[in-house]
Amino acid sequence: MTDVLVAGGGPAGHALASACARRGLSVTVVDPDPHRKWPNTYGVWADEVPGLPAKAISPTTLAYGTREHRLDRAYLVVDNAGLREWLAVPEVVPGKVTGVEHGPHGSTVHLADGRRLATAVFVDASGVPRGLRGPRAEQTAYGLVVPASDELVFMDWRDSIGSFRYQLPLGDGSMLVEETSLAQRPGVPIPELARRLHARLAAAGIRPEGRAERVRIVLDVPLPRRGRTVPFGVAAGLVHPATGYSLATSLQLAPQVADALVDAFDAGPATAAAAARKALWPPEARAVHALRRHGLRALCGMSPAQSAQFFDLFFGLPIAAQRAFTSGRTDLAGTAATMANLFRAAPADLRRKLVTARNFRSATGMGAVTPFQGTQVPRR
Numbered sequence: 001m002t003d004v005l006v007a008g009g010g011p012a013g014h015a016l017a018s019a020c021a022r023r024g025l026s027v028t029v030v031d032p033d034p035h036r037k038w039p040n041t042y043g044v045w046a047d048e049v050p051g052l053p054a055k056a057i058s059p060t061t062l063a064y065g066t067r068e069h070r071l072d073r074a075y076l077v078v079d080n081a082g083l084r085e086w087l088a089v090p091e092v093v094p095g096k097v098t099g100v101e102h103g104p105h106g107s108t109v110h111l112a113d114g115r116r117l118a119t120a121v122f123v124d125a126s127g128v129p130r131g132l133r134g135p136r137a138e139q140t141a142y143g144l145v146v147p148a149s150d151e152l153v154f155m156d157w158r159d160s161i162g163s164f165r166y167q168l169p170l171g172d173g174s175m176l177v178e179e180t181s182l183a184q185r186p187g188v189p190i191p192e193l194a195r196r197l198h199a200r201l202a203a204a205g206i207r208p209e210g211r212a213e214r215v216r217i218v219l220d221v222p223l224p225r226r227g228r229t230v231p232f233g234v235a236a237g238l239v240h241p242a243t244g245y246s247l248a249t250s251l252q253l254a255p256q257v258a259d260a261l262v263d264a265f266d267a268g269p270a271t272a273a274a275a276a277r278k279a280l281w282p283p284e285a286r287a288v289h290a291l292r293r294h295g296l297r298a299l300c301g302m303s304p305a306q307s308a309q310f311f312d313l314f315f316g317l318p319i320a321a322q323r324a325f326t327s328g329r330t331d332l333a334g335t336a337a338t339m340a341n342l343f344r345a346a347p348a349d350l351r352r353k354l355v356t357a358r359n360f361r362s363a364t365g366m367g368a369v370t371p372f373q374g375t376q377v378p379r380r
């Protein structure tokens with residue numbers, strides 16, 4: 001029997017598996033395609049995860065609402081192969097998890113080919129939970145690599161018809177330019193964003209070359225239900241509802257969750273799993289999450305002009321205040337202060353948009369789907 005079995009060989013699964021292995025637990029990662037390169041181009045604020053292997057780092061970041069903001073906050077493009085090595089997961093077994101049964105002494109994990117694997121603790125790091133109902137709030141984007149390298153532009157809302165430009169130098173003389181819809185329910189279809197991007201590049205006389213990137217991020221991933229499975233990464237709802245980012249949070253939390261598992265391990269699998277789940281979602285993180293969900297609802301309802309106005313205000317705040325909202329997962333005071341400052345500085349019509357975002361009660365997203373809570377067959 002392995003101590004920890006992780007379903008999902010994405011960055012979150014690797015991060016938690018690696019943290020557990022470093023603490024002396026035996027770990028198995030199961031993924032349908034263990035050697036597949038992580039295809040996404042990940043960007044992260046450099047202050048979020050010190051030492052992260054990077055393909056490119058921009059010491060300053062540009063952002064545009066209606067005007068230019070030069071942010072004194074470094075942003076980096078993750079070196080995915082370097083990150084994989086950095087995390088150094090001991091073993092990844094090919095296989096697709098289809099269900100799990102929990103017992104008093106551990107769990108039995110079912111694989112699609114009929115194999116059964118025994119583990120003390122089962123971790124679900126398999127990405128977006130299956131079975132989410134209804135149209136979800138989504139961030140969608142379409143990106144192309146162009147043969148030019150310019151400054152990093154985190155957001156450019158000028159000339160927006162509902163999506164903004166994200167421009168990421170890749171460190172090899174090329175850059176990824178993405179047409180991004182920040183938050184809509186349902187998301188703006190990717191072919192529409194592709195059409196906008198092709199028109200934008202044609203107007204600038206730029207010919208794309210190389211690969212395209214398609215982004216669809218569910219922003220309102222529900223928080224985990226009670227249970228024995230330890231969710232992690234996107235599967236644990238670690239996605240920032242107003243920005244779509246989750247990678248840095250998964251990397252930051254992996255050591256904390258692994259510590260909780262190790263400390264409680266001798267008390268038995270159920271206690272260890274409960275301790276890990278508690279480390280994932282402490283009360284302050286839930287409270288911040290509720291505020292961020294309120295931010296998501298406000299963003300979903302903004303016109304392009306209001307978005308530009310809003311981000312002029314946001315990027316006009318001190319970096320510490322911006323960081324509190326983007327990265328302060330347990331910083332309730334900082335998140336609330338940033339939101340209050342934005343509200344105070346907003347003109348009347350934007351203020352109305354910020355306060356009338358409805359359904360505040362559902363902000364915590366409690367009580368919805370988490371896979372692998374018992375024997376069940378996920379749809380993919």
Ligand SMILES: Cc1cc2nc3c(=O)[nH]c(=O)nc-3n(C[C@H](O)[C@H](O)[C@H](O)COP(=O)(O)OP(=O)(O)OC[C@H]3O[C@@H](n4cnc5c(N)ncnc54)[C@H](O)[C@@H]3O)c2cc1C
Pocket residue numbers: 007008009010011012013030031032033040041042043044095096097098125126127128213214215216217232233234235244245246247248250378380
């Ligand atoms: C194109 C794109 C760009 C993004 N850019 C950023 C960014 O710049 N910064 C950021 O913070 N976030 C970004 N995100 C969002 C998020 O960080 C990523 O989705 C990230 O990959 C999530 O990591 P994860 O390990 O939780 O899930 P995933 O990366 O989705 O990994 C899940 C893994 O589980 C495996 N799996 C699925 N089902 C099973 C099963 N039944 N059994 C076993 N294994 C299974 C999958 O094959 C996969 O390998 C981006 C997302 C996309 C799509």
